[in-house]
Amino acid sequence: MSEQDNPKPQNLKTSERLVWLGFMLFFVVVLAIYIARGNGLEQDLSEANRDLLQAQMQLQQYTRHEIPRPVELGLTNAHLQDLQRRGMVRPNERLADDLMQQTGLIPHEAPEGDAYAFRRDGIHVLNHQWVLANFEGDSAHGQLLLAYEVVHGNVHWEVLESTLDRI
Template identity: 60%
Template sequence: MTEERTRAEGLKTSERIAWVGFMLFFVVVLAIYVARGIGLERDVADANRELLDAQMKLAQYTQYEVPRPAEVGLTNAQIQAMQRRGIARPELQLARSLLEQPELIPHAPVLGGQMHFVPDGIHVLNDRWVLATFEDGHIRGQMLLEYEVAHGNVMWQVIESYLE
C-alpha cells in the first residue's frame, strides 16, 4: 500500500509539474504576444508620424503648383451639336472659315505685307471661342474670337486682339 501511495503521490507530482509547465508555457507565449503587440503599436505610430511628415512636406512643395490645365477643344457632345447645326467637321471647317476672312484682323499690315491667319495658329477652345494667330510677314499677333454656328454658316465676332 505504501508503494501504491508513493506511486499515486508520484503521479500527482508529475501531473502538477506538467500543469505548471503548461502554465509557464502559456504565460511565456502570452508575454511574447503582448510584447509583439506593443512593438507593433509603436511601429504603427512611427509610420503614422512619418506619413504625416511626408504629407506636410508634399503640401509645402505643391502649395504653389499650377492647377491642372483646363480642357481645350470641343467635347463629343459639342461636336454632335455642331453637326446638327450643319457643320460635319467642326474644327476643320471653323479654321477654313476663319482663313477665308482676313478682314476680321483689326490691325493694318506694315511694309507692304498682307494680314492673314496662320493655319497652324488657329485653336478651337470650346463651342464658343477660337484663339487665332495672324501675321503679315513682318508683325504677328493673336486674337480671341467668338463664333456662332447656324445652318452651316459661321458668324465671327472679334473679342480682343493684340500685336506681339
C-alpha cells in the first residue's frame, strides 16, 4: 500500500476534531441565543404583569366610588303587549284611571270630615304585577303597594301593604 491510498491517521483525527469542534461551537451559540431569548421573554412577561397590576389598581380606584345604576321600573314592551291582549288599551293610563276610582281600597279610616284619595301623580306602575300608589287627605298621607291582575280588560286589585303618616 502506498501512502496516498491510506491517509495518515493523524490528519484524519485532526479533521474529525475540527468538525466536532465546529458542531460543538454551533450548539453553544444556539444555546446562548436560546437562553438570551428566554431571559428577554421573562423580562417582557414581568413588565406585562406589572402593567396589568397597575391597570387593575386604577380600575379599582375608578369603580370604588361608582354609583349603582337605578332599577328600571315600569312595564316592558312584552308586558304592554300582554296586557293589550288581555283587553287593556293604554295600560299605564288605564291602571291609573281605574285606581283613582277605587278609594275603597285604602284600608285606613279618615277622620270625620276628611276623605282619602289617590294622587294622580303618585301612582307608579312598578311592573306587570304591582303598583305603588300615594294617597292623601287633609290630616294624613300614605302609600299602598297593590297587586293587580287584568282579566278581560277588567282590573282586579289586592292590597299587599300600606302605610299611613299623620301630618
